Amino acid sequence: MSLAIGVDLGGTNLRIAAYRDLAARADAAARGAGGDAPVPVVQHKEPVGEPRDPDALIARLAAWIERVAAEAGGAAGANVPVGIGIAAMLRDRRGTVANSPHLRWRDVAFGERLAARLGARHPLGVYNDVNAITYGEYGLGAAAGAQNVLAVYVGTGIGGGLVVDGRLAEGASNCAGEIGHVKVAWDDRAAPCACGGRGCVEAYVGGSYVQRRIRAELAGGAPSIARDIATRAGDADVHAGHVDEAAALGDAWALGLWQELAPLLGVSLANAIALVNPERLVLGGGLLGRTPVLRQAVVMALEVAAPGALLEPLTIVEAALGDDAGLVGSALLAARGVSTIAS
């Protein structure tokens, strides 16, 4: 039996899980065998809370990793690799955090410090959270069996990850997959994005921007049954799900909004497909799951915009591992020794 530990260090929660024989299971899944979502042998979840400075969190993480490893058992003396998916911009493959607004960290040698703490028994890999999620879906989720994968998550923002020829593409500076910040507008009216740029697809179709847009247009008097739908559902705020229901019922304002936004995401996806030629596109995240009408319009726009030869090998699938994708992916990456830090 071989153990690997995955950690999901987000802005809200710290999660940790130990898995058994993950690499062997992923190998089997790649051959088309198996396929159940992996169940951790031990898991733990707690709020990140405060203090969240590097010293405090590194100490907590090391303690939890050692505790989970002990509880999971495993052969005496055997290494237990640890992978951490972190909501941060990384600078290198040694887990240096360039910036994490969620953790309020800047230029922290997180990976090296934690690796030194854990010692040789726990080979450590630190990954961007969306990359870890993507790799989880690739290894044991919706993209198992594929070798070239684009995963795109449309939640509050828009993030993406790439697997190229069976290997996670991290890029020159760990920033590969930044599909949320491809530009869909570049004139004077291009929408400002929280990243500091303008015209990013996220600034139009990212969940928080869509929410803001809905609120502003309805406050401005847009006529729509979305308000009634929200009221009937007992929701104070009209959200994208209500707008999607309104669109399904033929509401002109809702349909108009979706018809404006869908091509922006659809074209961004098509352009990414033209570049990397994946056989699997994984769509996930909180927004598209509750907006089936928008999702369908996005896929239609994608199919119009992508060259036919690139659509031929492509299958579009839903993310399958849900909130566990990052835990599975980071554990699997570490189990396979991807970008692990020599301590």
Added chain:
Amino acid sequence: MSLAIGVDLGGTNLRIAAYRDLAARADAAARGAGGDAPVPVVQHKEPVGEPRDPDALIARLAAWIERVAAEAGGAAGANVPVGIGIAAMLRDRRGTVANSPHLRWRDVAFGERLAARLGARHPLGVYNDVNAITYGEYGLGAAAGAQNVLAVYVGTGIGGGLVVDGRLAEGASNCAGEIGHVKVAWDDRAAPCACGGRGCVEAYVGGSYVQRRIRAELAGGAPSIARDIATRAGDADVHAGHVDEAAALGDAWALGLWQELAPLLGVSLANAIALVNPERLVLGGGLLGRTPVLRQAVVMALEVAAPGALLEPLTIVEAALGDDAGLVGSALLAARGVSTIAS
């Protein structure tokens, strides 16, 4: 001494060259040593001409490969890998040509048939021509030493290639790098492209489209000194180089045209960079080389549109190997056993 043969099978010329110790030289170049463009020990060039049906060309290629291998010497009995860069859409990694308008081929088992003809002494790899060119620049040209490379060639059309973590990204169906067909317009006025799609960046900034646009606007009476520049140079037609000279002299029409086109290519490059996070962007092809004003505007647009974190590791360089890049790249790919066909 180890030999490898590169073949460049275009629509016009058939070129073939044998190189010595190419993989060892590329390894040295990756470490920062060496760096002169490789010189073939034997080379040959002839027009593709007619007949260009698969039977005829496979026979000619096999004969030339054997002749060049014999002339190049090499150890008795040693394998001489052969890489072919072909101006074609490939269907798989066994050299099946889905479509080559240049050769007028459709669904030709080119790789397998040629591999059977060549036998075990010549392990054969068949590559998309732009991929081979990209790999040449990566291995022994302008991108030597980089591990993540985007190469974009703006000639008659626009083609691209990707190296991800030191490996050529061919994609699920050999179509990776199709940056010419990313969409920069998706409304009713989006320009039709020869690919059958609309709004492709190639349909705006590809050389043949730029040429057509220049001709149409000048025929329509656009006031510009580009005509005089062409006349003084003794050229019957005004081409992009003349327009660029006019732009450099402040010609309003020329500047306006470049200001319209530059962001389309610049944003396409920036969006590709956001996705794959390369440390080297290689720009090549016939158009940008003779339009320095346009090139500069493209780079400016790219730098505005790309997220800062992705510009940080990036260097933009000119293609260095010229017409030999495809020969070098295909020979190097075969020497390294990339996608070679088991015969």
